[in-house]
Amino acid sequence: MSFYEEVESKWKLEKPIYEALGSEVQVFLKNEILRREVFPEITYRTKDLLSIIKKIERKSIKKNYSYDDLKDKLGLRVICSFSNQLEMIDKIIHENFIVEKAEYKKDDLDFDKLDYTSNHYDLKINSLKILTEKEESFKNLVFELQVRSINQHAWSSSAHTLTYKKESEIPSNLKRKVYRLLSLYEIADDEFSNVNIALQQEENGMAYRYIRKLEGKIYRFAKVDFDRQTSLWKLKVFFKPFDQSEQVDLINQVSAFVDNNEKKLESIYNEYLRDFHRFPSLTQPEIFLVFYMLENYESTLESIYANELDNNELEKIKGIWA
Structure with missing residues (x-):
């Protein structure tokens, strides 16, 4: 069996399980966040076969990397209105899931570096919280969750459209323009949160x-x-x-x-x-x-x-x- 046939065979068996897991986690997260009186946008997707093969091939150039090393066969995304809601969602995640890895982009970002700020997690189901007997197949599956504000998501989408992943990939003569653009998104994020708070306190x-x-x-x-x-x-x-x-x-x-x-x-x-x-x-x-x-x-x-x-x-x- 060739590499491509092997990956195709494995994914054909696993994809329905990841689809079911995505639906389960989406509903659970939405209910938990709504209980905190925040209305989120929550989506999920399973990786398509072509993307899986391309990622394995790309990663294998620098190190041994196989189908079983993939952590994002299932990816969920939570988009909230304001950046100050990310902390509350982070607490929900740590209380209800097994966190294999948590990456807080803003904490790792120097003031002069170029990237969007959002929270990324590699998670497993916490059996004490949301795993039922009929979902034993979910127990050891790792999936990816990204949590962003609306403005962080807008910047991420724009950066994806520009097809760059690292700052070093941007030509020097364009870096200034991209820095200015990113700063606008970050300022907008802060100001939306500030205006929201101020309007609640406005007597008129x-x-x-x-x-x-x-x-x-x-x-x-x-x-x-x-x-x-x-x-x-x-x-x-x-x-x-x-x-x-x-x-x-x-x-x-x-x-x-x-x-x-x-x-x-x-x-x-x-x-x-x-x-x-x-x-x-x-x-x-x-x-x-x-x-x-x-x-x-x-x-x-x-x-x-x-x-x-x-x-x-x-x-x-x-x-x-x-």
Whole structure:
């Protein structure tokens, strides 16, 4: 059997197992990150046969390298909105997987070096956490996980398109241009995080402040994203009867209300999980304000719906909460 036939035969047997592992880990990671009230983009892919053969041939030039040495037959990628969320995801990974190798690009990067900053891991399933009896075939498989912010991912994709891997491969006359480009991505990453924090503290942006405070609860309970324009419009309507200081109190009270009613909310969302198309309000963060007002400001809420919104929607929400 030739080298090519041997690799093809092995991959034909292993690929479905890695596909199943990728699906399992994707779901597990998404649920764990959503529980921390962050909405990630998580994808996975198994390496195609041609890429496997090319990588073995390329690696074999400098050292002995075989099919069994490949660590990225399965690769997963987590992309989060802000760079300051990477630390939280790193904690999830170390708590729930066997970390064979962790590489933090930013820590290894000198100030004058050219590369994107993201976290790379070689992992195994932790049998105590997510391995079930029917998935014994997963136990010893190593797979790759990359965790990046949106801007880190944008830079990585651009660098891949430019087809360079190492700084030494870039002609000297172009290095300055690439340095400038990379600096823009890094500045954007930092500034997006800073602006996000600042907007949450902005006294005049109560609707935005509410969304930032409560959007994580939607990720946690509904496990879907929401329509921001709808939220901004409805929240302005709901906030009208309250002055600014009352609005600040209201946001904090709703957040505490959600925490205090965690079990009830989990029960509601489990019951309506497959019916969000019939009850879309359940997928918007302002629903928690409505639930809170049903308990504390019912007459005010009824007046708002009677004058500016849809009474039928309120009746549906009353039925759900009751």
